[in-house]
Amino acid sequence: MPQTHRIDAERPIDLHTHSTASDGTESPAEVVRQAARAGLGTLALTDHDTMDGWVPARATARAVGVTLIPGIEFSTQIGPASVHVLGYLIDPRDEPLRAEFDAVRTSRITRAERMVELIGADYPLTWDDVRAEAADGATLGRPHIADALVRKGLATDRTAAFASILHWQGGYFVPHHAPSPLEAIRLIRGAGGVPVLAHPGSRGRRAMTPATFEGLVEAGLAGVEIGHRENSPRSRALLAELAARYDLIVTGSSDYHGRGKPNRLGENTTEPDQLIRIIDAATGSEPVYPD
Ligand code: AMP
Numbered sequence: 626m627p628q629t630h631r632i633d634a635e636r637p638i639d640l641h642t643h644s645t646a647s648d649g650t651e652s653p654a655e656v657v658r659q660a661a662r663a664g665l666g667t668l669a670l671t672d673h674d675t676m677d678g679w680v681p682a683r684a685t686a687r688a689v690g691v692t693l694i695p696g697i698e699f700s701t702q703i704g705p706a707s708v709h710v711l712g713y714l715i716d717p718r719d720e721p722l723r724a725e726f727d728a729v730r731t732s733r734i735t736r737a738e739r740m741v742e743l744i745g746a747d748y749p750l751t752w753d754d755v756r757a758e759a760a761d762g763a764t765l766g767r768p769h770i771a772d773a774l775v776r777k778g779l780a781t782d783r784t785a786a787f788a789s790i791l792h793w794q795g796g797y798f799v800p801h802h803a804p805s806p807l808e809a810i811r812l813i814r815g816a817g818g819v820p821v822l823a824h825p826g827s828r829g830r831r832a833m834t835p836a837t838f839e840g841l842v843e844a845g846l847a848g849v850e851i852g853h854r855e856n857s858p859r860s861r862a863l864l865a866e867l868a869a870r871y872d873l874i875v876t877g878s879s880d881y882h883g884r885g886k887p888n889r890l891g892e893n894t895t896e897p898d899q900l901i902r903i904i905d906a907a908t909g910s911e912p913v914y915p916d
């Protein structure tokens with residue numbers, strides 16, 4: 626595997642970030658520039674339910690000397706609980722995966738329209754306000770509704786909007802179509818990618834029992850994101866146990882959203898040997914190495 630020797634083991638590796646292709650506030654190129662400025666050697670761009678940021682990110686990564694790992698973060702659900710699955714180095718041409726992304730993204734638009742209708746009955750918020758916050762073709766989400774609420778003076782920041790009007794129990798929440806994590810893992814594997822469970826220990830709607838977890842491993846789950854600010858210390862210990870039991874890849878990452886979240890690039894990082902395991906397990910696409 627000659628490409629594994631090209632990993633920059635000296636500089637930090639951050640494998641979970643978002644751009645304006647989904648709910649980050651900086652363009653894909655700008656996220657890569659910020660990564661270089663922060664001293665990272667390797668960055669994965671993992672926008673929600675889209676690969677649209679890969680092309681602009683790739684050109685900038687080459688220019689600024691950062692290794693780019695093309696990725697995605699799949700929105701999935703178990704009953705009412707939202708579960709996120711990262712997918713690295715998938716084949717962007719894979720039709721079944723593209724079709725499911727399209728289904729999720731289309732449903733996210735209808736869902737956002739319904740939420741804005743409900744919110745608009747109580748607050749001065751319109752669909753145009755929300756559209757104005759999202760880049761063309763971006764995966765639409767509650768963060769864009771949050772930005773519109775902030776611009777209208779109805780919330781101080783995204784965090785406040787999520788704690789009130791946009792909370793899933795806040796009275797305005799509408800779900801969108803999402804596959805089960807099992808389906809997402811199979812789709813990512815089918816596209817030659819490497820599925821890693823994102824922030825499994827984050828609070829909120831809990832769904833991850835050890836039995837559920839075992840099912841995901843049987844379906845092809847390759848790794849778990851343990852280093853993430855939303856994973857509680859207790860959940861990290863449990864996840865480390867599970868990772869050892871099933872010989873899973875272990876990652877740590879920032880989940881950077883630009884100004885959309887307090888998360889800073891490189892606040893959690895992944896060990897080079899774990900990144901090499903990801904690259905070795907992938908057949909869908911390759912890292913983009915600096916020239
Ligand atoms: P959605 O998938 O549209 O339901 O929105 C969930 C997204 O909102 C997640 O991907 C997070 O990035 C973002 N999010 C969740 N909670 C917060 C928060 N408190 N502050 C900022 N962004 C958040």
Ligand code: FE
Nearest residue numbers: 643648673882
């Ligand atoms: Fe997000």
Ligand code: FE
Nearest residue numbers: 698709823824
């Ligand atoms: Fe997530």
Ligand code: ZN
Nearest residue numbers: 641643698880
């Ligand atoms: Zn994320």
